[in-house]
Amino acid sequence: xxxxxxxxxxxxxxxxxxxxxxxxxxxxxxxxxxxxxxxxxxxxxxxxxxxxxxxxxxxxxxxxxxxxxxxxxxxxxxxxxxxxxxxxxxxxxxxxxxxxxxxxxxxxxxxxxxxxxxxxxxxxxxxxxxxxxxxxxxxxxxxxxxxxxxxxxxxxxxxxxxxxxxxxxxxxxxxxxxxxxxxxxxxxxxxxxxxxxxxxxxxxxxxxxxxxxxxxxxxxxxxxxxxxxxxxxxxxxxxxxxxxxxxxxxxxxxxxxxxxxxxxxxxxxxxxxxxxxxxxxxxxxxxxxxxxxxxxxxxxxxxxxxxxxxxxxxxxxxxxxxxxxxxxxxxxxxxxxxxxxxxxxxxxxxxxxxxxxxxxxxxxxxxxxxxxxxxxxxxxxxxxxxxxxxxxxxxxxxxxxxxxxxxxxxxxxxxxxxxxxxxxxxxxxxxxxxxxxxxxxxxxxxxxxxxxxxxxxxxxxxxxxxxxxxxxxxxxxxxxxxxxxxxxxxxxxxxxxxxxxxxxxxxxxxxxxxxxxxxxxxxxxxxxxxxxxxxxxxxxxxxxxxxxxxxxxxxxxxxxxxxxxxxxxxxxxxxxxxxxxxxxxxxxxxxxxxxxxxxxxxxxxxxxxxxxxxxxxxxxxxxxxxxxxxxxxxxxxxxxxxxxxxxxxxxxxxxxxxxxxxxxxxxxxxxxxxxxxxxxxxxxxxxxxxxxxxxxxxxxxxxxxxxxxxxxxxxx
Numbered sequence: 001x002x003x004x005x006x007x008x009x010x011x012x013x014x015x016x017x018x019x020x021x022x023x024x025x026x027x028x029x030x031x032x033x034x035x036x037x038x039x040x041x042x043x044x045x046x047x048x049x050x051x052x053x054x055x056x057x058x059x060x061x062x063x064x065x066x067x068x069x070x071x072x073x074x075x076x077x078x079x080x081x082x083x084x085x086x087x088x089x090x091x092x093x094x095x096x097x098x099x100x101x102x103x104x105x106x107x108x109x110x111x112x113x114x115x116x117x118x119x120x121x122x123x124x125x126x127x128x129x130x131x132x133x134x135x136x137x138x139x140x141x142x143x144x145x146x147x148x149x150x151x152x153x154x155x156x157x158x159x160x161x162x163x164x165x166x167x168x169x170x171x172x173x174x175x176x177x178x179x180x181x182x183x184x185x186x187x188x189x190x191x192x193x194x195x196x197x198x199x200x201x202x203x204x205x206x207x208x209x210x211x212x213x214x215x216x217x218x219x220x221x222x223x224x225x226x227x228x229x230x231x232x233x234x235x236x237x238x239x240x241x242x243x244x245x246x247x248x249x250x251x252x253x254x255x256x257x258x259x260x261x262x263x264x265x266x267x268x269x270x271x272x273x274x275x276x277x278x279x280x281x282x283x284x285x286x287x288x289x290x291x292x293x294x295x296x297x298x299x300x301x302x303x304x305x306x307x308x309x310x311x312x313x314x315x316x317x318x319x320x321x322x323x324x325x326x327x328x329x330x331x332x333x334x335x336x337x338x339x340x341x342x343x344x345x346x347x348x349x350x351x352x353x354x355x356x357x358x359x360x361x362x363x364x365x366x367x368x369x370x371x372x373x374x375x376x377x378x379x380x381x382x383x384x385x386x387x388x389x390x391x392x393x394x395x396x397x398x399x400x401x402x403x404x405x406x407x408x409x410x411x412x413x414x415x416x417x418x419x420x421x422x423x424x425x426x427x428x429x430x431x432x433x434x435x436x437x438x439x440x441x442x443x444x445x446x447x448x449x450x451x452x453x454x455x456x457x458x459x460x461x462x463x464x465x466x467x468x469x470x471x472x473x474x475x476x477x478x479x480x481x482x483x484x485x486x487x488x489x490x491x492x493x494x495x496x497x498x499x500x501x502x503x504x505x506x507x508x509x510x511x512x513x514x515x516x517x518x519x520x521x522x523x524x525x526x527x528x529x530x531x532x533x534x535x536x537x538x539x540x541x542x543x544x545x546x547x548x549x550x551x552x553x554x555x556x557x558x559x560x561x562x563x564x565x566x567x568x569x570x571x572x573x574x575x576x577x578x579x580x581x582x583x584x585x586x587x588x589x590x591x592x593x594x595x596x597x598x599x600x601x602x603x604x605x606x607x608x609x610x611x612x613x614x615x616x617x618x619x620x621x622x623x624x625x626x627x628x629x630x631x632x633x634x635x636x637x638x639x640x641x642x643x644x645x646x647x648x649x650x651x652x653x654x655x656x657x658x659x660x661x662x663x664x665x666x667x668x669x670x671x672x673x674x675x676x677x678x679x680x681x682x683x684x685x686x687x688x689x690x691x692x693x694x695x696x697x698x699x700x701x702x703x704x705x706x707x708x709x710x711x712x713x714x715x716x
Contacts, residue, residue: 034594050517092423195341
């Protein structure tokens, strides 16, 4: 028969592929389109062909009923139906079964029953829980004997407090009794009198007597005073300035003026400065109110008073410093009147602030004596506020109305539950009838065990089990230690060989009325050499039996493994090139290579030995030639590198010695073959010709030019 597949998927270069042989072998790396081809065949020929696909253990599910493997086509079909029926039973049972976190008929019914049966208790529980909340909120809000009856009594008086009032009452409630606060002291300052006295002092001017009328200016007076200080009061004292003798009468006149008048004024100035300094120090030493000595209830008032104290201190200090500066200016030049300070702004003293402090202290001390009563009042108001909040959060009125609504739901959900029970009984009857139709697959199981034993495998065997429902065709795995092995502990390769053998042995049960398409989509998966040998042996038998039975249909064996591709097909060993059988090797069966250039896959039909490869090393040269012809220099680096590695491994050459001094080839052939964090890797910028030239140069320097020429010549 002939099968033409429309390759409508854009992964292929070819528009279609025609299978005109019964047995077809396809080699292609992963990602080259093998699985895509399988899907296209299923899409285009499922109606007219019995299509069977083996793609490894991943595509076949374990039994969902037991820790076992399900065998048998009919059993699998029945199990599929049973799966649907049991899912229906499970789903419907779950609908009438209470499951945490799931909303269904049962949960609705339970909720309705609770609403109906506990309609009175629901409100009673609310009273009890709410009373406990109020009682436990703080011991001062309610007494220990506060119960649900007390809470019900409070409902009619419940009232919300404004936020600020709630905060104040909480503050009172948290308060502990404070010691009596003593009056807060402030210095007594008469600012008006200070200004007046200072102005009098700085405006005072003393004039000399007529006897010393020559001292008629401030400069002369200062000069005379300094001269008076440095001369001695004795007969015959000579003036240091004019060189004349200072007469005794002159001494007396100067002494009377400076000692009796100026010294008195100077003393007055000094005393005033000292008094101001003391007052300034007193003002600076005024302390703020200590909040720790007061109840938290008054904290805002304390903050306000302390702000006023600080402002007033700065005002008065500024005023006092102004007076002090004026006096010290006068002190420096006693005969001169300083700048006018009569317009200086005179601040109020601390009287007003002291009154506020006294009032606060009085209130604070009074609270100490009435704290217990205030806390009792605050506790009551806060409790009623809390009761109001609890009622609002619970939606008290709505909850009572909700009880009546749920009565109707209870009847409705009971009716739904009874309907589901009748449906479940109907599904159980269907299930029993299907189980009666199931068959054992013991014969196939024995063949599988015999095949495993024939290659010396003693790691496990399968044995038939019956589950509690009586389902058949299910097999568990027994290990070589005679213990049951959990299915999830079987390796991928072990599961794969069991399902492969079952697939092969059960092909006779396929539909006999339609032509058959059997597809092996990468059947070898994680199997060791022994298991691969068993798989290849069984495939060979199957090919021969399929052909000899003259069954209509075809076989597709697809793999990404080069050696499996070569070994799973008929062997050419022992045949000579001119033998008829050798010549017919590529005519009896069809062989294909799927070659991808990274974007598109090219399907090559192999019709002669020179187009084929005999090992994975030849495949690398063929792949290099394909990528060369498709002008894919970036993709050429990978097979070129593998060619070098294979050559080195086969000939026992260290890679460092192989590349020798050809660092350009070494770096290029390893470019982009590293981990993503290798920052020494560079992008390829060489042409395909340059890559081949570098590869050739490496082989030439290793005295292997003939090897290169033979392989490149053969492939190119």
